[in-house]
Amino acid sequence: MRRVVITGQGAVSALGMDASATMEGLREGRLGISSLDIPDVERLSIRIGGQIHDYTPEEHFTRQELVLFDRATQFAMLAAREAMAQSGLAVSSENASRIGVVLGTAAGGLHTLDDSYRAVYEAGRNRVHPFVVPRLMNNAAASHISMTYGIEGPGFTVATACASSNHAMGQAFHMIRSGMCDAILTGGSESMLVFGGIKAWEGLRVMSQDACRPFSKTRNGMVQGEGAAIFVFEEYESARARGADILAEVLGFAMTSDAGDIVMPNRDGAARAMRGALKDAGIDADSVGYINAHGTGTTANDKTEVAAIREVFGPHADSLLVSSTKSMHGHLIGGTGAVELLACIMALRDGIIAPTIGYEEPDPECNLDVVPNVAREASVDVALSNAFAFGGMNAVLALRAI
Amino acid sequence: MYHAETPEGFSRMQNVQEQVVAILAEQAVMEPSEVSPEATLEELGIDSLGLVEAIFAIEEAFDIQVPFNANAPEESGFDISSVKSIVRAVEGLIETAQT
Structure with a gap:
């Protein structure tokens, strides 16, 4: 292939x-x-x-x-x-x-x-x-x-x-x-x-x-x-x-539909999209080190996304770094996944994980390592980028360091 | 100013209650007479989208701004725990808007 x-x-x-x-x-x-x-x-x-x-x-x-x-x-x-x-x-x-x-x-x-x-x-x-x-x-x-x-x-x-x-x-x-x-x-x-x-x-x-x-x-x-x-x-x-400078490899992609609510997020649709991206990439969940979350900052999205990540990654979820850069650049709606891919490339190429800023207080329903407020150095081989849209349409990309 | 103590104020407040109930009844696809003041939105089968649309209808009907954020309903200062509490909150907003 x-x-x-x-x-x-x-x-x-x-x-x-x-x-x-x-x-x-x-x-x-x-x-x-x-x-x-x-x-x-x-x-x-x-x-x-x-x-x-x-x-x-x-x-x-x-x-x-x-x-x-x-x-x-x-x-x-x-x-x-x-x-x-x-x-x-x-x-x-x-x-x-x-x-x-x-x-x-x-x-x-x-x-x-x-x-x-x-x-x-x-x-x-x-x-x-x-x-x-x-x-x-x-x-x-x-x-x-x-x-x-x-x-x-x-x-x-x-x-x-x-x-x-x-x-x-x-x-x-x-x-x-x-x-x-x-x-x-x-x-x-x-x-x-x-x-x-x-x-x-x-x-x-x-x-x-x-x-x-x-x-x-x-x-x-x-x-x-x-x-x-x-x-x-x-x-x-x-x-x-042609001797191009290669920034990262695109490894997998999957998309799903919730077939549920027009605005409320859905754990199953999100989980199926992440699982699908891993399958398309031909990799195990354990190889993922960083997830650029959809992380909109709404009550509903963030807790649903965390539940979906826990479902897909099991115990490995506690080893993942998960951040939402929307806290810095805002939600670019149709352009957001593109700008957020930069955070994945930065994690894979430079070993720097962009933080989730504005983080004030832990939420038991969002209990992952969300890299609060300050960037962190980490060696990451595979990163996922999540996007879960209104209308219940989900798209997840998997990238690998090269 | 609406004052429940005066006959005129009383009938206006009754009117607020009737209008709010009518708006919620429309969302619940029920007759206004079937909407109990004690009922919760959940009991009426009004979901988050229905609530947002009902608040829009309330704002339009009374020319007020309802300070409601779906992410932090309890911090919005607009009590949505029952039909009665919504009516009271709307009455309060009307009073504030008039002063």
């Missing part, structure tokens, strides 16, 4: 404007969550988020590009640019149709939608910008990456709420392993930090007004973030042959 490795990474998040700055933030246990700076914030009850501040689109893109790039697309383009540069993957007429792009997003161009609704409903204007449709479509980022790099193979975007990126990267992995493609740019992007986006989330009453504290007894909800991460997944032999 063909092996799949990661040869490039790029990211933008509230922790930094590239992958190394984001990873530095993860290492330092830095809080990227701050007061939201958006129009009409005074009409919101939720006023914090992992927002990217001090970002000037005009410094990165031309006017012609910006009329077509929603903020979510801009983040994806920046991350793709970094990942492609690092990977050194050259797209030519010989290999273009063997290379693909598979991204995840939950909301696509929500800024474009919000701005355009304001224009026609609030301001009473009778026309919107002519490119509203190509800006807001969920596949816009994947399309622009394909156009920018001349990628002519499979291209699409998947939407499974908070698991979108993991579903995307899992697809990319299986498509290379099966021989459909030789390389794929994959990951995800999200930017829902607009008035309409936050207002919608407020309604569910699962958001915290002060902080994201996963696994802490004092947790009181999730905090949204924004950003993107893109990776170059590549067939191992060809990556090696």
Whole structure:
């Protein structure tokens, strides 16, 4: 069976404007969550988020590009640019149709939608910008990456709420392993930090007004973030042959559906996804050293996830390091699994486990080693990355050090 | 201001109770007459999503903000332990909003 490795990474998040700055933030246990700076914030009850501040689109893109790039697309383009540069993957007429792009997003161009609704409903204007449709479509980022790099193979975007990126990267992995493609740019992007986006989330009453504290007894909800991460997944032999720097191997992937509740998490669905990823990877549960948890900081998710981990790993659960980096960069919804994959790569490659910050008090229902507040050094051979979405759709990736 | 001591205040408070019960009855798919003031949400078969929708309906009906976080219900200052406690909490929020 063909092996799949990661040869490039790029990211933008509230922790930094590239992958190394984001990873530095993860290492330092830095809080990227701050007061939201958006129009009409005074009409919101939720006023914090992992927002990217001090970002000037005009410094990165031309006017012609910006009329077509929603903020979510801009983040994806920046991350793709970094990942492609690092990977050194050259797209030519010989290999273009063997290379693909598979991204995840939950909301696509929500800024474009919000701005355009304001224009026609609030301001009473009778026309919107002519490119509203190509800006807001969920596949816009994947399309622009394909156009920018001349990628002519499979291209699409998947939407499974908070698991979108993991579903995307899992697809990319299986498509290379099966021989459909030789390389794929994959990951995800999200930017829902607009008035309409936050207002919608407020309604569910699962958001915290002060902080994201996963696994802490004092947790009181999730905090949204924004950003993107893109990776170059590549067939191992060809990556090696061209002398690429290999960051990690993608070893396994599985997805399940709870077939239960539209918002409540489900232990069995989560456990089946983790077990499935181990089986797909052909490894024992005992070989896993680190799990990047879904860890949203809601009461329901965190205790359900811990119960699922205990079910899958048995006594080995007490030897696992489990952390949620959402405490630092917020929950990037459809882009979250992509940014969180950086924490897995950091664990495998650098031996540094990103902490769960904001941790205040143990919860008997979350009694795992959640690496509270401070990063830790550890030698890890295999890492899992969990994503459990609204709608009961779960996607888990397994990565190995190389 | 609603004062239960005055006839006018009394009828308005009765109206709050009727409206809250009607909102909860709709979620429970029951007749309002079947909703006992002592009933818990669980007994009425109202789950977490149903509760969130009922709170939305309450906010819209009385033009108030209900401080409810599903992650920490007991810390929200909005007592959801029974129909009666919800009615009382709504009455309190209406009073606060008027002052």
